[in-house]
Structures are given as structure tokens and as C-alpha cells.
Amino acid sequence: MVNRKFYVGAFWAAMVAVLILSVLPISSPKFSIFSWEDKLHHFMAYGVLCFLAIKSYGTKHPLWKIGVGLVSFGLVVEIIQSTTDYRYGEPMDLLANTLGILFVICVYRIYKRDFKC
Numbered sequence: 222m223v224n225r226k227f228y229v230g231a232f233w234a235a236m237v238a239v240l241i242l243s244v245l246p247i248s249s250p251k252f253s254i255f256s257w258e259d260k261l262h263h264f265m266a267y268g269v270l271c272f273l274a275i276k277s278y279g280t281k282h283p284l285w286k287i288g289v290g291l292v293s294f295g296l297v298v299e300i301i302q303s304t305t306d307y308r309y310g311e312p313m314d315l316l317a318n319t320l321g322i323l324f325v326i327c328v329y330r331i332y333k334r335d336f337k338c
Contacts, residue, residue, distance in 0.1 A: 225277065232273035236294070239266055243298045246307040260317040267291060268321035275329055284326050291322050 274287045295318035299310030 223276075228273055228276040229278075232270070232277045235270055235273055239270065240298060244301055244305065244308065246305075260313060263314050263317035264321035264324070266321070267295060267318040268325045270294075271322045271325040272329075275325070279329075284329070288322050288326055292319050295319070 270291055271287065274291060275284065278287060292315075295315055299315050301310075302308040303310035
């Protein structure tokens with residue numbers, strides 16, 4: 222069984238990585254498989270953040286607070302991006318982030334047999 226401290230460290234490392242990667246002037250890849258590939262990346266990144274947050278803090282905080290905190294983080298990142306000359310915040314990115322968070326919360330509740338999605 223993985224120690225809770227590992228998940229806490231992984232969660233905060235992932236939060237810092239998402240923040241840094243979200244504000245760096247990185248250009249889009251020249252090759253993409255489908256047009257909404259970026260939204261899938263947002264969905265997966267925030268889903269992983271949510272999973273790590275639940276494993277780190279799920280016994281201390283209700284899932285809705287974890288979800289609201291992560292959605293708020295995503296909103297702040299989009300606002301920061303909109304203040305730069307090289308990145309721009311997109312409402313669809315925030316939607317993809319939110320859907321990734323909600324997906325993980327629902328899967329977690331189903332896994333725990335707590336059907337309140």
C-alpha cells in the first residue's frame with residue numbers, strides 16, 4: 222500500500238507542474254491526431270490532480286470541496302494565461318478541466334459504492 226505522504230508529495234508536485242506548464246510560452250504541437258486533443262490533455266491532467274487530491278486529502282475533506290478547489294485552481298490558471306501575451310485563457314479549457322474532475326469524483330464514488338454523483 223502506498224503511503225499517504227507519497228500522494229501528498231505527488232499531488233503538490235503535479236500542481237506545480239501544471240501551473241508551470243500552463244504559463245510557459247510553449248507552442249502547440251505541429252501534429253495532432255484530432256482537433257480537440259488539447260481538451261483531452263486538460264481532462265486527463267485535472268483528472269490526475271483530482272485523483273491525487275482524493276488520495277491525499279479525501280479522508281479530511283469532502284469530495285465537493287476538493288472539486289471546488291481544483292476548479293478554482295483551473296480558473297486562476299486560465300486568468301493568468303489571459304494576462305500573458307503568449308497564452309490565452311479559454312472557457313473550453315476550464316470546462317475540460319471541470320469534466321475531468323467530475324469524472325474522477327464519480328468513478329471514485331462508484332468504486333466506494335457511494336452513488337451520489
